[in-house]
Amino acid sequence: MNETQIYDKVVSLISPYAKNREAMTVASRETKILEDLGVNSARLVDIVLAFEDAFDIEVEDEAADNIFTIGDAVTLINGKLN
Amino acid sequence: MVILFHFRFKYKFQDIDKIREEYKRHLNSCQGPLIICSNHLTLIDSIIQSLGLNSILGHLRRYSGLPWNLPEKNNFYHNTKWKIICYLGKCIPVVRMASASDGKKSMNKMLYVLNKGDVLSIFPEGKRSRSGKIDDVDFSYGAGQLIKDIPHANVLCIYLRGKKQGGFANFPSRGEEFYFKMDLINPYSQESGLRKARDLSRQIIEKLKIMEQEYFNDIAICR
Numbered sequence: 001m002n003e004t005q006i007y008d009k010v011v012s013l014i015s016p017y018a019k020n021r022e023a024m025t026v027a028s029r030e031t032k033i034l035e036d037l038g039v040n041s042a043r044l045v046d047i048v049l050a051f052e053d054a055f056d057i058e059v060e061d062e063a064a065d066n067i068f069t070i071g072d073a074v075t076l077i078n079g080k081l082n
Numbered sequence: 083m084v085i086l087f088h089f090r091f092k093y094k095f096q097d098i099d100k101i102r103e104e105y106k107r108h109l110n111s112c113q114g115p116l117i118i119c120s121n122h123l124t125l126i127d128s129i130i131q132s133l134g135l136n137s138i139l140g141h142l143r144r145y146s147g148l149p150w151n152l153p154e155k156n157n158f159y160h161n162t163k164w165k166i167i168c169y170l171g172k173c174i175p176v177v178r179m180a181s182a183s184d185g186k187k188s189m190n191k192m193l194y195v196l197n198k199g200d201v202l203s204i205f206p207e208g209k210r211s212r213s214g215k216i217d218d219v220d221f222s223y224g225a226g227q228l229i230k231d232i233p234h235a236n237v238l239c240i241y242l243r244g245k246k247q248g249g250f251a252n253f254p255s256r257g258e259e260f261y262f263k264m265d266l267i268n269p270y271s272q273e274s275g276l277r278k279a280r281d282l283s284r285q286i287i288e289k290l291k292i293m294e295q296e297y298f299n300d301i302a303i304c305r
Contacts, residue, residue: 041178042208042222045276061275065182 003078006055010073013050017043029071051077083129083167084138092257095134096245101262105135108266109147112236115196118149119225119286120240121216121294122205125252128153131203131242132171134262149203150195152176152188172200178209192228204228206286214249218291223276226283229269237286240264241293245301261297265289 001009011027018024019038023031033039039047048064051057051073057080067073087093095101108116120131128151132141141148148171155175159165168175174195176188196202208222229235244258254260267289271281 040220042220042224045223045280049276049280059276064276 001055001081003074006077006081007070007074009054010051010070010077013054014039014047014070014073017047027070029069029074031070032068033070033073034068055081057081084133087129087133091254093130093254093260094258095260095262097262098134101134101264102136102140104264105147108236108238108264109144109201112266114234114236115199115232116201116236116238117196117225117229117232118201118203118238118240119206119290120203120242121290122207122210123214123243123247123251124210124254126254127205127210127242128203129171130254130260131240134242134260146198146200148172149201150174150192151203152192152205154178189228193231196232202228206283206290210250212250214247214251216287216291216294218287221283221287223279223283225286226279226281229282230271230275230278235268237267237269238264239267239286239289239293241290241297243294243297261300263293263297265293 007029014033014037015024017039019040020036023036023038027037031037033044033047034041044064044067048059048067052059055077057077059076063076067076118131120127124130128149132148135149136144136147150172151174153159153168153173153175155177159168159175174188174191177184192202204225206221206225207217208224211217229237241261241263243261244254245261246255246258267285269282269285271278271285273281
């Protein structure tokens with residue numbers, strides 16, 4: 001899976017939890033998941049677990065703590081897959 | 083605080099002696115750390131809960147039984163009066179949406195007091211209910227995050243509600259009588275990491291939801 005495919009998949013997994021729909025339409029790698037997209041911090045756990053299921057990977061707690069932007073998620077997942 | 087509770091606001095509990103007797107039994111019989119998980123309706127739920135579980139004298143005699151609380155720092159640490167009350171009332175301030183490192187510091191304090199043999203009270207929903215009922219969809223996983231690191235955790239689920247409580251309210255009505263029921267569970271999950279935290283949190287919320295339904299069934303029967 002290339003990085004673009006990973007990015008598209010990550011965005012689709014985050015989208016259901018984003019309260020700021022407008023920010024979601026213009027999201028980029030720099031978009032902050034909590035602050036910009038209005039994702040509830042409690043739901044970040046659900047998002048990380050969705051990444052695990054979708055990409056068949058395991059995300060350590062410490063690594064999950066360092067996911068702030070869409071780009072952070074893509075980089076982490078890309079590192080595990082490739 | 084007690085004077086305000088009983089004389090100014092005229093709050094009272096349904097079956098107060100029974101509540102305190104039951105709590106004492108749980109304290110005496112529990113092997114291992116005891117975490118109280120309660121529904122969250124008003125800003126003073128922790129105070130109501132503490133006064134329900136034991137008298138002030140009772141808490142002074144058995145200080146380890148007075149639960150540690152986790153007030154939102156922004157709500158309660160903005161002036162000296164509240165800081166003093168929180169200090170005396172065994173509070174560990176937490177910040178909502180804290181950074182991972184600040185969250186870990188708070189978690190370490192919670193684990194420390196639990197391992198010391200004290201009781202800790204946490205609101206598993208992660209916030210006050212906006213509807214007046216337990217949110218079993220958009221709840222946080224903080225309770226599960228805490229419990230997953232404690233083998234043999236005993237969770238005392240408490241359903242606390244003023245009988246005049248409708249939907250969202252900051253404070254109970256004057257003259258309120260509180261319904262107060264508790265039930266001990268030992269949540270378990272075969273999962274690990276974040277999945278375990280989520281699973282354990284779900285079990286606690288499901289139990290509280292059942293207790294809430296029992297409350298409304300009781301109310302319906304009484305009518």
